[in-house]
Amino acid sequence: MSKEIEDHRLFNQSGNQPFAEVLARHVSRRDVMRGGLSMAAASMLSFGGAAQAIASSGAQKTPLTLAFEAVHGSLTDAVVVPEGYVAQVLVPWGTPLSAGDSWQSDQPMTAERQAESVGMHHDGMAGFALDEGSASRRFVLALNNEYIDQSALWAPQGGPTNTDGGKRPAEESRTEINAHGVTLVEIEKDTQGQWSHVPGSAYNRRLTSATVIELAGPVAGSDYVKTRFSPAGFQTRGTNNNCGNGVTPWGTYIACEENWPNVFVHHGERFQDDARIGIPTDKSRYGWDTSAGDATEDNDEFARFDITPRGERPEEDYRNEARTFGYQVEVDPYSDALAVKRTALGRFRHEGCWLGKLQAGQPVVFYSGHDARNEYVYKYVSDAAWDPADANRPGEQYDRLAIGSKYMDNGTLYVARFHPDGSGEWLALTPDARTQDGRRLATALGLADDDLAGIIINTCDAADLMGATPMDRPEWASVDPASGEVYLTLTNNSQRTAEDTQATFTNGGDSLDEAGVGYDLAPTNAANPRADNAQGHIIRWRESRLPNAFTWEVFVFGAASDDADNHSGLTEMNQFASPDGLWFDERGDGQGILWIQTDNGYEGVTEYTNDQLLAVVPNSLDDIQGTGPVINNSNQQQLKRFAVGPNGCEVTGIFATPDKTALFINIQHPGNWPADGNALAQDATVSASGQVRPRASTVVIQKRDGGPVGV
Numbered sequence: 194m195s196k197e198i199e200d201h202r203l204f205n206q207s208g209n210q211p212f213a214e215v216l217a218r219h220v221s222r223r224d225v226m227r228g229g230l231s232m233a234a235a236s237m238l239s240f241g242g243a244a245q246a247i248a249s250s251g252a253q254k255t256p257l258t259l260a261f262e263a264v265h266g267s268l269t270d271a272v273v274v275p276e277g278y279v280a281q282v283l284v285p286w287g288t289p290l291s292a293g294d295s296w297q298s299d300q301p302m303t304a305e306r307q308a309e310s311v312g313m314h315h316d317g318m319a320g321f322a323l324d325e326g327s328a329s330r331r332f333v334l335a336l337n338n339e340y341i342d343q344s345a346l347w348a349p350q351g352g353p354t355n356t357d358g359g360k361r362p363a364e365e366s367r368t369e370i371n372a373h374g375v376t377l378v379e380i381e382k383d384t385q386g387q388w389s390h391v392p393g394s395a396y397n398r399r400l401t402s403a404t405v406i407e408l409a410g411p412v413a414g415s416d417y418v419k420t421r422f423s424p425a426g427f428q429t430r431g432t433n434n435n436c437g438n439g440v441t442p443w444g445t446y447i448a449c450e451e452n453w454p455n456v457f458v459h460h461g462e463r464f465q466d467d468a469r470i471g472i473p474t475d476k477s478r479y480g481w482d483t484s485a486g487d488a489t490e491d492n493d494e495f496a497r498f499d500i501t502p503r504g505e506r507p508e509e510d511y512r513n514e515a516r517t518f519g520y521q522v523e524v525d526p527y528s529d530a531l532a533v534k535r536t537a538l539g540r541f542r543h544e545g546c547w548l549g550k551l552q553a554g555q556p557v558v559f560y561s562g563h564d565a566r567n568e569y570v571y572k573y574v575s576d577a578a579w580d581p582a583d584a585n586r587p588g589e590q591y592d593r594l595a596i597g598s599k600y601m602d603n604g605t606l607y608v609a610r611f612h613p614d615g616s617g618e619w620l621a622l623t624p625d626a627r628t629q630d631g632r633r634l635a636t637a638l639g640l641a642d643d644d645l646a647g648i649i650i651n652t653c654d655a656a657d658l659m660g661a662t663p664m665d666r667p668e669w670a671s672v673d674p675a676s677g678e679v680y681l682t683l684t685n686n687s688q689r690t691a692e693d694t695q696a697t698f699t700n701g702g703d704s705l706d707e708a709g710v711g712y713d714l715a716p717t718n719a720a721n722p723r724a725d726n727a728q729g730h731i732i733r734w735r736e737s738r739l740p741n742a743f744t745w746e747v748f749v750f751g752a753a754s755d756d757a758d759n760h761s762g763l764t765e766m767n768q769f770a771s772p773d774g775l776w777f778d779e780r781g782d783g784q785g786i787l788w789i790q791t792d793n794g795y796e797g798v799t800e801y802t803n804d805q806l807l808a809v810v811p812n813s814l815d816d817i818q819g820t821g822p823v824i825n826n827s828n829q830q831q832l833k834r835f836a837v838g839p840n841g842c843e844v845t846g847i848f849a850t851p852d853k854t855a856l857f858i859n860i861q862h863p864g865n866w867p868a869d870g871n872a873l874a875q876d877a878t879v880s881a882s883g884q885v886r887p888r889a890s891t892v893v894i895q896k897r898d899g900g901p902v903g904v
Contacts, residue, residue: 209657209660209661209662209663209705209712209715210660210662210663210716210718255782256784256810256812256813257780257782257784257785257786257810257812257813257904258810258813258904259786259808259809259810259831259833259903259904260903260904261275261276261277261278261833261835261903262275262276263275263766263767263833263834263835264834264835264836264837265765265766265802265834266765266801266802266803266805266834266837267802267803267837268801268802268803268840269803269839269840269880270839270840270863270864270865270866270868270880270881271839271866271868271877271878271879271880272836272837272838272839272860272866272877272878272892273836273837273878274835274836274878274894275835275836277896277897277898278894278895278896278897278902279876279878279894279895279896279897280836280876280877280878280892280893280894280895281387281388281874281875281876281877281892281893281895282867282872282873282874282875282876282877282890282891282892283380283388283389283390283857283874283890283891283892283893284311284334284336284376284378284380284390284873284890284891285311285867285873285888285889285890285891286310286311286312286313286314286315286338286345286372286888286889286890287302287310287311287888288310288311288378288390288873289306289309289310289392290309290310290311290376290378290390290392290393290394290397290398290399291309291392291393291397292392292393293392293393294306294309294310294392296310296871296873297871298870298871298885298886299349299886300349301349301350302346302347302368302372303364303368304364304367304368304370304371307368307371307372308371308399308401309399310399311336311338311376311378312336312338312371312372312373312374312375312376312399312401313338313339313340313341313342313345313346313372313373313889314338314339314340314341314342314861314862314889315336315337315338315339315845315846315859315860315861315889315890315891316336316337316338316339316435316436316437316438316845316846316859316861317336317337317435317436317437317438317448317449317545317774317845317846318334318335318336318337318438318846318847318848318857318859318891319334319335319438319440319446319848320332320333320334320335320848320850320857321333321334321335321444321446321526321527321587322587322588322851323379323396323587323588324587324588325587328587328850328851329382329850329851329852329854329855330381330382330850331379331380331381331382332379332380332850333377333378333379333380333396333526333527334376334377334378334379334380334390334857334891335375335376335377335438335446335448335524335526336375336376336377336378336846336859336891337375337435337436337437337438337448337449337846338372338373338374338375338376338435339373339434339435339436339451339452339861340373340434340452341369341372341373341479342862342887342889343356343369343479345886345887345888346368346369346372347365348886353365355480355483356479356480359483360483360484360487361479361480361481361483361484362484362487363484363487363489363490363495364489365484366479366480366481366483366484366495367403367484367494369479369481370401370402370403370431370481370494371399371401371402371403372401373401373402373431373432373433373434373435374399374400374401374402374404374431374432374433374435374448375399375400375432375435375446375448375522375524375532376399377396377397377398377399377400377524377526378390378391378394378396378397379391379394379396379397382855386895386899387874388855388874388893389873389874390873396526396527398529400432400448400522400524400532401431402430402431402432402433402456403430403431403494404430404431404432404532405428405429405430405531406428406429406430406431406432406522406531406532406533406534407427407428407531407532407533407534408423408426408427408428408429408517408533408534408536409533409534409535409536409598409601409602410534410535410536410537410538410601410602410603410649411536411537411602411645411646411648411649412516412536412540412646412649412650413426413427413536414426414427415646416507417513417516417646417647417650418513418516418517419507419508419513420497420507420508420510420511420512420513420514420517421493421497421504421508421509421510421511422492422493422497422511422514423517424508426513429514429517429518429534430494430497431518432448432450432518432522432532432534433450433453433456433518434450434451434452434453434456435448435449435450435451435522436449436451436452436543436544436545436564437449437451437543437544437545437546437668437669437774438545438546438846439521439545439546439547439548439559440548441523441548441585441597441600442548442551442557442579442583442584442585443583443584443585443593443596443597443600444525444526444527444584444585444586444587444593445523445524445525445526445593445594445597446523446524446525446526447521447522447523447524447546448521448522448524448532449521449522449543449544449545449546449561450518450519450520450521450522450542450543451542451543451544451564452542452564453515453518453519453542454467454470454471454472454473454515454518454519454542455471455473455477455478456477456478456479456481456498457472457473457477457482457498457499457500457514457515457518458472458473458474458475458476458477458482458498458499458500458501459472459473459474459499459500459501459515460474460499460501461501461502463709464512464516465651465654465708465709466516466540466650466651466653466654466709467500467515468700468709468710469651469653469654469657469700469708469709469710469711470519470540470541470542470653471565472500472515477498477499481495481498482495482496482498482499483495485498485499493511496511497511497514498511498514499511500512500513500514500515516540516650517534519540519541519542519543520534520535520536520538520539520540520543521534521535521538521543521546521559521561521601522534522535523535523594523597523601525593525594527588527589527590527593528590528593530592530594533594533597533598535597535601535602536646536649537573537601537602537603537604537606537649538559538561538571538573538601538606539561539571539573539606539622539649539652540649540650540652541563541568541571541652541653542563542564542565542568543561543562543563543564544561544562544563544564544667544668544669545560545561545562545668545669545670546559546560546561547559547560547561547669547670547671547672547679548672549572549672549679549736550672550677550736551579552579553578553579553580553581554578554579555578555579556574556575556576556577556578556579556604557574557575557577557579557600557601557604558572558573558574558575559572559573559601560572560573560670560672560679560681561573561670562664562666562667562668562669562670562681563653563667564666564667564668564684565666566665566666566686566687566688566689566712567663567664567665567686567688567689567711567712567714567715568653568663568664568666568667568711569608569609569653569656569661569662569663569664569667570608570609570661570662570664570667570681571606571607571608571609571652571656572606572607572608572609572619573601573604573605573606573607574604574605574607575600575601575603575604576603576604576605577599577600577603577604579600583596583599583600605621605622605623606621606622606648606649606652607619607620607621607622607741608620608622608655608656608659608661609661609662609743610659610660610661610662611662611718611719611720611745612719613718613719615744615745615746616737616742616743616744616745617734617742617743617744617745618741618742618743619741619742619743620656620659620660620661620741621741622634622648622649622652622655622656622659623645623648624640624642624643624644624645624648625642626659628658628659628660629658629659629660630706632658634648634655634658634659635647635648637658637706637708638651638654638655638658638708639708651708653711654708654709654710657705657710657711658705658706658708662718662720663712663715663718663721664683664686664720664721665683665684665685665686665689665721665723665726665729665730666683666684666685666686666729667681667682667683668681668682668683668684668772668773668774668775669681669682669773669774669775669776669790670682670775671775671776671777671787672777673777673785673787673811674777674779674785675779675783675784675785675812676735676783676811676812677735677736678733678734678735678811679733679734679735679736680731680732680733680748680775680777680787681731681732681733681734681775682729682731682772682773682774682775682789683720683721683726683729683730683731683732683772684729684771684772684773684792685726685727685728685729685770685771685794685795686721686725686726687725687726687727688712688713688714688715689714689715689716689717689721689723689724689725689726690714690715690716690717690724690725691716691717691724692716692717692718692724693716694714694716695714695716696712696714696715696716697712697713697714698710698711698712698713699711699712699713720732720745720747722747723750723758727770727771727794727795728750728751728752728753728756728758728770728771728795728797728798729751729770729771729772730747730748730749730750730751730772730822731747731748731749731751731772731775731789732745732746732747732748733745733746733748733823734746746822746823747760747821747822747823748811748822748823748824749761749772749809749822749823749824749829749832750822751763751769751770751771751772751791751795751798752768752770752797753768753770753795753797753798753801754768755797756797760821760822760825761821761822761824761825761826761829761832762824762825762826762827762829763829763832764829764830765801766833766834767807767829767830767832767833767834768797768798768801768802769789769791769793769798769805769807769834770791770793770794770795770797770798770799771791771792771793771794771795772789772790772791773790773791773792773843773845774788774789774790774791774792774844774845774846774847775787775788775789775790776788776847776848778849778853778903780853780901780904783812784810784812785810785811785812786808786809786810786903786904787808787809787810787811788806788807788808788835788847788856789806789807789808789809790804790805790806790807790843790844790845790847790858791804791805791806791807791843791844792804792843792844792845802834802837803837803838803839803840803841803842804837804838804842804843804844805834805835805836805837805838805844806834806835806836806837806838806844806847806858807832807833807834807835808832808833808835808903809824809831809832809833810831811823813831814828814831835903836858836894838860838863839860839863839864839865839866839880840863840864840865840866841862841863841864841865841887842860842861842862842863842864842866843860843861843862844858844859844860844861845858845859845861846858846859846861846891847859849902852901853901853902853903854895854896854899854900854901854902855893855894855895855902856893856894856895856902856903857891857892857893857894858891858892858894859889859890859891859892860877860889860890860891860892861889862887862889863887863888863889863890864887865881865884865885865887866880866881866885866887866888867879867881867885867888867890868880868881868882868885869881869885870885870886870888877890877892
């Protein structure tokens with residue numbers, strides 16, 4: 194989640210023991226994780242390829258090392274990369290997807306043009322090969338467009354209209370709706386190593402906040418999601434605020450709905466789930482609802498964002514519209530089939546959808562964090578066992594979404610509890626699960642005995658009642674394909690208090706025993722040990738052979754080099770705060786690079802550098818002894834700053850081509866970049882000579898000699 198649209202309100206008022214309390218008693222129990230949990234790992238090609246089992250062996254391996262010099266911090270309007278590297282801008286906001294269209298820096302944006310152009314504020318992304326032979330030169334890029342910058346969007350007219358009150362013009366609302374969502378665009382590399390998009394490609398398309406999308410899983414067809422638009426409850430319109438992402442082994446893309454609650458407004462008495470998840474009661478973020486009643490309005494396209502009940506039955510209004518949001522959205526990048534919201538994976542502010550260790554004959558697992566202060570970490574386990582015959586066949590046309598239904602519509606959703614001794618447990622969110630006080634979960638939520646759909650709608654309250662551990666904004670995760678370990682960024686938490694202090698609850702609640710509440714303030718715990726954690730940290734865990742159990746440790750603490758609580762011993766050359774994006778870049782032989790991206794607002798680091806991209810080889814740390822976090826004073830030099838973004842930006846979204854010669858990242862909400870306001874492809878390392886209309890963009894980083902990035 195970008196700090197630009199971060200919701201500082203706290204909705205978790207549960208009183209559950211926070212992760213920081215747990216972590217205070219357990220800074221590191223590394224021996225717990227390394228004690229005999231020999232595991233086969235699974236590697237999934239980021240280009241939608243098949244998962245491949247990697248067997249561990251006792252053979253001596255050549256250690257993977259980072260072969261670049263760490264770059265210094267930067268406070269400029271340019272991307273900075275190591276010596277010997279180049280960086281190119283690709284598909285910035287407004288790039289036309291159709292052949293014959295153009296972009297000019299001063300052109301007004303219209304709803305029609307935006308619907309046929311790359312959306313705003315790039316975030317999570319992935320590449321999908323069109324054939325195996327050219328997978329590193331030509332593929333479909335799937336790209337989240339998380340939110341909008343209204344000042345840049347409406348720059349030619351001097352800014353948006355009536356954002357502080359009154360009715361928004363319908364054309365402006367419609368354009369902003371079309372700037373959100375997902376972009377699919379074919380891209381290719383020429384013989385000179387330059388990348389460009391393919392205008393008019395059959396694979397180019399947009400999903401916006403108005404696109405019709407199917408509902409599937411436990412919630413689909415239930416009374417919870419029946420609306421005037423879809424009285425049967427099997428469809429909705431739009432996907433919104435897509436932040437992190439996921440890739441399935443059958444070749445589909447997952448766009449994750451995160452800060453979606455703020456596009457709605459409820460002027461009456463909210464459902465308990467609306468209150469818990471934070472639907473506003475005064476005004477929506479963009480005021481799209483105020484365009485309702487315009488003469489051009491089609492099929493309640495704006496009215497649906499005001500979810501105040503107005504009819505006698507749900508089918509007569511949009512009281513349930515917000516309940517059709519908050520899900521993982523599966524998209525087939527190879528076809529124009531309707532995307533599908535997979536409700537079985539829970540309803541909350543999803544940061545990502547990270548595939549776990551994949552093995553034939555075993556369930557498919559996905560992890561996701563709820564990106565808000567004092568919220569939780571979730572895991573979904575499919576009922577169906579993985580069949581390698583379902584692996585992606587790039588470029589072929591077949592029903593990938595039917596395979597998605599097989600694995601993602603029926604399964605069990607769990608939430609994590611972290612213990613101070615380095616152990617943890619996954620708590621099932623099912624109607625018959627037992628809450629902390631011994632009640633059936635369905636009963637505690639006031640639901641019918643078998644109401645799984647109700648559990649999903651009330652995912653956050655269900656997690657409260659089960660006693661999950663409140664975390665410091667769980668964001669991106671990534672799985673090491675060699676060890677099976679899962680890494681998770683905990684970005685920061687300004688609503689964390691010291692150990693043994695009193696928890697307080699939102700919405701006037703007294704404890705987590707009440708539905709519709711959540712934490713306002715939560716004390717520290719072992720996994721989140723710092724009160725008022727402005728710097729953030731990264732943890733990792735490994736699944737146990739015991740049912741629903743795992744072991745965990747702190748991997749690295751963010752900090753400024755001169756912080757008193759610089760537990761990882763960071764220096765000027767690798768200091769960072771607010772880790773956000775995360776990606777494990779498997780390099781074979783059981784080794785790989787963990788890439789760490791930041792969305793920082795911590796003054797101790799921002800006064801030295803803009804947001805950045807760092808790299809570390811976790812396997813190079815295995816033989817280093819330490820009593821603190823995995824990265825500590827004895828080995829923190831293994832963590833290197835690889836790139837720095839331009840002023841005002843967040844560095845986010847990441848993947849590499851299969852041959853590892855091109856690394857793709859996103860530069861979101863830059864202040865005055867890229868340098869050439871008219872160009873669609875240009876040098877990302879050049880600063881603008883004057884003020885430009887800023888555009889979020891994908892950046893491709895390559896070695897000048899064409900070799901693998903990072904090594």
